[in-house]
Amino acid sequence: MANGSFAYKKPDSCAFVIFGVTGDLTHRLVMPSLYNLATSNLLPDRFCIVGITRKEASSEKLRDDLLEGLRKYATRHIDDEVAKRLLQCVTAIEADPAEPESFDRLKDKLEKLEAKRETGGNRLFYLATPPNAFAPIAEQLGRVGLLQEQDNGTPWHRLVVEKPFGTDLASAKALNDKLLKIMDEHQIYRIDHYLGKETVQNILVLRFANGMFEPIWNRHHIDHVQITVEETLGVGTRGSFYDATGALRDMVPNHLFQLLSLVAMEPPARFDAHTVRSEKAEVLSAIQIQSEAEALQNSVRGQYTAGQIGNTKLSDYSRTEDVKPDSATETFAALKLTIDNWRWAGVPFYLRTGKALNQKRTEVAIKFRQAPFAMFTCTPVDTLAENYLVIAIEPTQGITLQFNTKIPGPSIRTDGVEMKFNYKDYFQAEPATGYETLIYDCMIGDNILFQRADSVEAGWKAVQPFIDAWKKAGGDGLQTYTAGSEGPEAAAELLTRDGRSWRKPAQG
Structure with missing residues (x-):
């Protein structure tokens, strides 16, 4: 997409992993934003969406569910070809922080999918979940090594955390402490749709x-x-x-x-x-x-x-x-x-x-x-x-x-x-959701609009x-x-x- 003579940077190939993929936030904002980015040609050339479910679900059923939500909440007219291209890369994987061993299986399945899709090992984990799940999910991702980066930051692994980030000063500090023991500050994207x-x-x-x-x-x-x-x-x-x-x-x-x-x-x-x-x-x-x-x-x-x-x-x-x-x-x-x-x-x-x-x-x-x-x-x-x-x-x-x-x-x-x-x-x-710029920035590694x-x-x-x-x-x-x-x-x-x-x- 271009604005005058300015061409926007194309994001690196990556896996976009959504925790809370069947929830309201994903349906109302995340998926419509990804669709809008797709219509503007601002998604990576090699890209896959991984929906994390707490119970076993088929990828086909998840695609149907996301398409139904997209038709309901999209801010723009739905082009069937664009929607099909976006959703055909959706894969459902079961994982629950209450069952730590499920994250070992998640790592194995995700790495195989990344190799198949040629995403280069870049990962964006989006926590579209209740706040009490932020730390447990991050801890399990850290335990199995899915958030660890090499010294040169390639491939990159990033975590998007929704609001509210804590309920008071003590809980915000505690959450920051937990996350920063697992990853570096530059990997954390505390998102605020405003x-x-x-x-x-x-x-x-x-x-x-x-x-x-x-x-x-x-x-x-x-x-x-x-x-x-x-x-x-x-x-x-x-x-x-x-x-x-x-x-x-x-x-x-x-x-x-x-x-x-x-x-x-x-x-x-x-x-x-x-x-x-x-x-x-x-x-x-x-x-x-x-x-x-x-x-x-x-x-x-x-x-x-x-x-x-x-x-x-x-x-x-x-x-x-x-x-x-x-x-x-x-x-x-x-x-x-x-x-x-x-x-x-x-x-x-x-x-x-x-x-x-x-x-x-x-x-x-x-x-x-x-x-x-x-x-x-x-x-x-x-x-x-x-x-x-x-x-x-x-x-x-x-x-x-x-x-x-x-x-x-x-x-x-x-x-x-x-x-x-x-x-x-x-x-x-x-027409936009307000999340397009933020999700795009997450994928290109620009955290200027995110809280530290x-x-x-x-x-x-x-x-x-x-x-x-x-x-x-x-x-x-x-x-x-x-x-x-x-x-x-x-x-x-x-x-x-x-x-x-x-x-x-x-x-x-």
């Missing part, structure tokens, strides 16, 4: 490829930053998982902190994985660690009650299947954070995320300091509109700049206007005081909000007391 979105990656280009933005990207010109991830969906059928996790753990240390790190990081000396990831880790480690008392003061947690969103009626969260009736788990979280470095000293970062809200929206809103009002005191102007740079990620992708301009007429009157850039107006991009161990731990370290404070508080301080609303009123008060307010998106 970083596969074009607009998220564009934050770096917006900041560092435009001379107009970086000089004002600091405490002298920016008043505060808002990062919002809102969903209209409720918990649905994920009651058991969500009640043990909550909005904070589910979204903040990964999705929201990834956005925060891209917005707040220092300019990297060069655009390579080590340098960019080091700057991201550095800014996450600079987030002020709050006491539990400060964490309670600088946060809001809420839980939705019965309401209606569009044509969908939702019952109380506490009445959701597999949720405890007296649950104090939050479905909404809002935090106020500060970053202790020269660039951001005194600039608050407000983060919020929640389920069952009145709209689906993911955005970063950068609020600039108010211009001096003195020159307008003798004019009809009584207020100035706020200046925002808004990076919209979902449901539409684009960038909006809000500024003041004069209303036509003989007197000085001002109004706030918007200058908009929408991706769809300029680029004819094919120190970055993961720095994120959990900043979040841990909120986890501890909320656990001790139990139901005390847990707000409620009606499904289909903007969230708990206390979330607005988190900014109001600072003389600020959440940005309201333009209607229509």
Whole structure:
């Protein structure tokens, strides 16, 4: 595939081994992404998909199952020839970490398949499994030698780990320790699908490829930053998982902190994985660690009650299947954070995320300091509109700049206007899952968009005081909000007391 005169690198031949091949993640995202890469000619010339099943299953049955999922979840029209070519290389192999000897058989079958398919011994292991299976699978792969690389890294062996990476600081450290005893950091790809979105990656280009933005990207010109991830969906059928996790753990240390790190990081000396990831880790480690008392003061947690969103009626969260009736788990979280470095000293970062809200929206809103009002005191102007740079990620992708301009007429009157850039107006991009770039990067060995161990731990370290404070508080301080609303009123008060307010998106 080419973009102008630029040709994308073709990945090395490899075996793509999927644990959790029959699960929801594989069907909804992994296989549609592989199909989209195949249509763009971005898969290796010699390539095979190995689906790991816990019970014996035929390769033919697995192919049929994956084809059915592809037809259901594909983001593009299915070309039967491309789908057939992709799925004909699928092989089912049985393995279960609860039965260690099954991994000895897995190694034997995989090596024979690799020789037959001429993949060069390169392996990409994708853990599309529940988090509690990450370490046991990795340990068994390590035990039988499937993750060991030669000193020159040829052939290469890589492990893709989905979120959540730990449930708190201690568990994240423990998981990192286990994985790093088995393989080197460069082999581990901790994946976060938010970083596969074009607009998220564009934050770096917006900041560092435009001379107009970086000089004002600091405490002298920016008043505060808002990062919002809102969903209209409720918990649905994920009651058991969500009640043990909550909005904070589910979204903040990964999705929201990834956005925060891209917005707040220092300019990297060069655009390579080590340098960019080091700057991201550095800014996450600079987030002020709050006491539990400060964490309670600088946060809001809420839980939705019965309401209606569009044509969908939702019952109380506490009445959701597999949720405890007296649950104090939050479905909404809002935090106020500060970053202790020269660039951001005194600039608050407000983060919020929640389920069952009145709209689906993911955005970063950068609020600039108010211009001096003195020159307008003798004019009809009584207020100035706020200046925002808004990076919209979902449901539409684009960038909006809000500024003041004069209303036509003989007197000085001002109004706030918007200058908009929408991706769809300029680029004819094919519909995608958001995983295509990430999976492609895994295969070519570019880990610039993946979290490093120190970055993961720095994120959990900043979040841990909120986890501890909320656990001790139990139901005390847990707000409620009606499904289909903007969230708990206390979330607005988190900014109001600072003389600020959440940005309201333009209607229509």
